Amino acid sequence: MSEQFEPNIVAFLCNWCSYAGADLAGTSRVQYPANIKIIRVMCSGRVNPLFVVNALQQGADGVLISGCHPGDCHYMEGNFYARRRLKLLKELLEFIGVDPRRFNMSWVSASEGHKWKEVVEKAVEDARAAGPFDQFRRRQIGW
Amino acid sequence: MDLNKLRETAAGIVSRDDVKYLIGWRRGTFGYRAAPYFVEDAAGVEELIFSPLCISNLAAYLTLVEKLPVPRGQEPDQRKVALLVKGCDSRAVNQLLVEKGIKRDQLVVVGLPCPGMVDWKLLAEKYPETEAPVEISWKGDDFLLLYNGQEIVVPRAEALAEKCRLCRHPNPLISDVTVGEPVQPWAPAEDSGVAEVEAKSTPERWAYWEEQFSKCIRCYSCRNACPLCYCEDCILDRLDPTWVNRAVNFSENTAFHLARAFHLAGRCIECGECERVCPAGIPLGKLNRKLAHTVREEYGFEPGLDPEAEPFQASYKPEDPEEFIL
Amino acid sequence: MSAMLLHKDKWSEFTGRLSGKNLWAPSLQGGIKKFAPVGEGDAVQLDAENTAVPPKALLFPQTETLFRFSEGQEDLEFPGLDEPVILLGVRPCDARAMAIVEKLFRWDYEDPYYLKRRELTTLIGLACNEPGLNCFCPSVGGGPASTEGLDILMVDLGESYLLEGLTGKGKALLEECKDLLEEAGADALQQKEQLVQEAASKIRRSVDPEGIPEALPGLWEDPLWQRVSAACLGCGICTYLCPTCYCFDIQDELEGAVGRRCRMWDSCMFEEYTKHTSGHNPRPTRRERTRNRINHKYSYFVDKFGVIACVGCGRCSNLCPVNIDLIDILRQVKAAP
Known part of the structure; x- marks a missing residue:
């Protein structure tokens, strides 16, 4: 029996929608993969692209960013900025040879516990297919 | 190019009481170099040149000048800075105005329609650099070299810089005064540099950039030469939090180059300075141009065309593409 | 043993033998010239142009770990600097620079890292027959065949290299490769003098630092x-x-x-x-x-x-x-x- 690769995925979730959505998934006993390490941010617009770069450097095999649906942002327009910004980041990562499956973004509202489950499953499946991402890891502790 | 006209115009500008200095170019000290040149009085204009070697983007100096505290009892120097700009340089000025990095009323912009610059490294393959500065001028579409006392015509295609082959705006887009007749824009070439990388598979792309980023010595010349990299407190110099470690290795170098390219997304005006100054020969322009293509093709935006435009990353449209979002 | 000749037929055998001893030589790495390790069977080509990154990077790495530490452990872990290195094709200016920088690292505090690396490094220099555009070494006390800081000076005589052992380390290395070398005659030494003079006359730029x-x-x-x-x-x-x-x-x-x-x-x-x-x-x-x-x-x-x-x-x-x-x-x- 071959052991399945379990990717490490860092997820940045906005406080108002996606984090609440993930919470709802939890309280509704919706099962989703445990490969996700959630970091709560106030808004998807708060996600500095360097967060993503840093996560990949520190050993994440994939990154997921999730925010409110367009128009639902608690801060009116934060997710619109995030959308522009992270699209560019996605293109840039792809261009330097990072497997696009390592980067996912979603809109999950506070009532979409089931969608959250699907999103996580997709992100995990993607990252698993892309394999371990070791090439970009910090090796500072070496000599 | 009528140098006399340029010098006359420049002399008129630097003689004004409200102008501190004019930034232009002069002949370099050897080979194919041209040096940025700060003209402070009318006598200084005699050294000004505009030739196919004047490839550097002088707009970088608008924000490089250190802002020192003004001693008590003294008035801050409010005089204007005059700047010579080619088409690409003028876009940097526009973008700086968009970002309020500079003030329009503190600038005198002298526009120079640009027939295209040479990449001296291409020339040096055939005609090695000499101790004496080499004179180059435009001759029709081609370049005319005065090399070791000999006149040599170098066909345009042999020596034209990459950024000029791709150029879409050879005429200045902003200027207070223009010297010379507007040039006829040429059809920009296909961006083969970016296309070549895009054609590779994902692992091949990674291997390509791994080789490139591994060469980086982190001298930060790409950052400093860029007219639009002017944060007073750059994340690369930050220790708390340390966004990018100072250690030079592939991982940190890659993080640095991602940060640099990303911070210029939707802002880069494709002057190619980052790539030109890189002592390690990293094709940084490809990263910037890749993002510029995306911004142009998918968002219909080109930075630096309009000083009144909205900054790309600080604005949005409800209908922005989102096919990548789950 | 003082001056020896290495015929270019035997060059690859010579570098092959050194490559087992942690040999580094100038190499073009994706468009930038710097010193890189020579693996077994790798060809070493020394040409006119000096490396963009100076060989100082080997004695004074751009990033050097001084020690490692971990939580809960009192002892620090220090790097084991014990592997000898041979640098082949170092320009006389860069070797002189190492001798100059050493003065600093030997000053009021003896820097163990730099000095240890210096001690472990054997420098095989290559005299410049074709100085670069902005070379001005004679103006500041050097020269195209300056020996300061080097262990062995190599001069390209065309058909062969002239190798001069300058220090104990250098002489010992030549002794090891004795079977590949032959004693240099007076004509070779004369040819070297001539080449060095020619090279010096080709240096185009100068400034007199006097004053x-x-x-x-x-x-x-x-x-x-x-x-x-x-x-x-x-x-x-x-x-x-x-x-x-x-x-x-x-x-x-x-x-x-x-x-x-x-x-x-x-x-x-x-x-x-x-x-x-x-x-x-x-x-x-x-x-x-x-x-x-x-x-x-x-x-x-x-x-x-x-x-x-x-x-x-x-x-x-x-x-x-x-x-x-x-x-x-x-x-x-x-x-x-």
């Missing part, structure tokens, strides 16, 4: 510094790629419960180099920084160690993207009142 160290302190407020630094971008090219620049910064890097203390190249041309925590910067503009760079090389170092900390390799002039030309600055210093 510069004495003049610099008096030019502290001279307008020349504003003039020569106006175009400076404030990048680290001139200092990082200078074979005699040795400034470093020390930082701790952490990853979870483990970390390391490392030193890395720093540059006096960077704004934050002298920036205090308070925000005050005693060298607030590029003018002061440029002035410091020249003063350090041509005045402070001379005061302290009696030698100019510049070997005339021309890298700073060659590689500066805005044509800030050291020779031009020195000429302006000499011309200043």
Whole structure:
């Protein structure tokens, strides 16, 4: 029996929608993969692209960013900025040879516990297919 | 190019009481170099040149000048800075105005329609650099070299810089005064540099950039030469939090180059300075141009065309593409 | 054994034999020339142009771990510096630079890292037959076949290389390769002299440093510094790629419960180099920084160690993207009142 690769995925979730959505998934006993390490941010617009770069450097095999649906942002327009910004980041990562499956973004509202489950499953499946991402890891502790 | 006209115009500008200095170019000290040149009085204009070697983007100096505290009892120097700009340089000025990095009323912009610059490294393959500065001028579409006392015509295609082959705006887009007749824009070439990388598979792309980023010595010349990299407190110099470690290795170098390219997304005006100054020969322009293509093709935006435009990353449209979002 | 000849037929055998001993030689790495390890069977080609990155990077790595530490452990872990290195094809200027930098690392504190690496390194120099455009080594006390700092000097005689063992280390290495070498005759030595003279005559740029160290302190407020630094971008090219620049910064890097203390190249041309925590910067503009760079090389170092900390390799002039030309600055210093 071959052991399945379990990717490490860092997820940045906005406080108002996606984090609440993930919470709802939890309280509704919706099962989703445990490969996700959630970091709560106030808004998807708060996600500095360097967060993503840093996560990949520190050993994440994939990154997921999730925010409110367009128009639902608690801060009116934060997710619109995030959308522009992270699209560019996605293109840039792809261009330097990072497997696009390592980067996912979603809109999950506070009532979409089931969608959250699907999103996580997709992100995990993607990252698993892309394999371990070791090439970009910090090796500072070496000599 | 009528140098006399340029010098006359420049002399008129630097003689004004409200102008501190004019930034232009002069002949370099050897080979194919041209040096940025700060003209402070009318006598200084005699050294000004505009030739196919004047490839550097002088707009970088608008924000490089250190802002020192003004001693008590003294008035801050409010005089204007005059700047010579080619088409690409003028876009940097526009973008700086968009970002309020500079003030329009503190600038005198002298526009120079640009027939295209040479990449001296291409020339040096055939005609090695000499101790004496080499004179180059435009001759029709081609370049005319005065090399070791000999006149040599170098066909345009042999020596034209990459950024000029791709150029879409050879005429200045902003200027207070223009010297010379507007040039006829040429059809920009296909961006083969970016296309070549895009054609590779994902692992091949990674291997390509791994080789490139591994060469980086982190001298930060790409950052400093860029007219639009002017944060007073750059994340690369930050220790708390340390966004990018100072250690030079592939991982940190890659993080640095991602940060640099990303911070210029939707802002880069494709002057190619980052790539030109890189002592390690990293094709940084490809990263910037890749993002510029995306911004142009998918968002219909080109930075630096309009000083009144909205900054790309600080604005949005409800209908922005989102096919990548789950 | 003093001067030996290595016929070029035996070059690959020679380098092959050295490659088992941690051999490094100039190599083009994706467009930038620097010293790289030579594997078994790798061809070593020495050509006219010097490396862009000086071999100082081997004795004074751009990032060097001084020690490692981890939470809950009192003992520090130190690097085991014990592997000898051979550098092949080092230019006389770069070897001289190592001898100059060594004075600093041997000064009031003996730096164990640098000195250990220096001790473990054997430098096989290659005299320059074709000096580069901005070479001016004779002006600052060197020359195309200067031997200072080298263990072996190699001169390309066309058909063969002339190898001279200069130190115990160098002679021992030649002794090991004795079967590949033959005794050099008087004609070879004569040919070498001639080539060296020819090379010296091909050096195009020069500046007489006489009087510069004495003049610099008096030019502290001279307008020349504003003039020569106006175009400076404030990048680290001139200092990082200078074979005699040795400034470093020390930082701790952490990853979870483990970390390391490392030193890395720093540059006096960077704004934050002298920036205090308070925000005050005693060298607030590029003018002061440029002035410091020249003063350090041509005045402070001379005061302290009696030698100019510049070997005339021309890298700073060659590689500066805005044509800030050291020779031009020195000429302006000499011309200043």
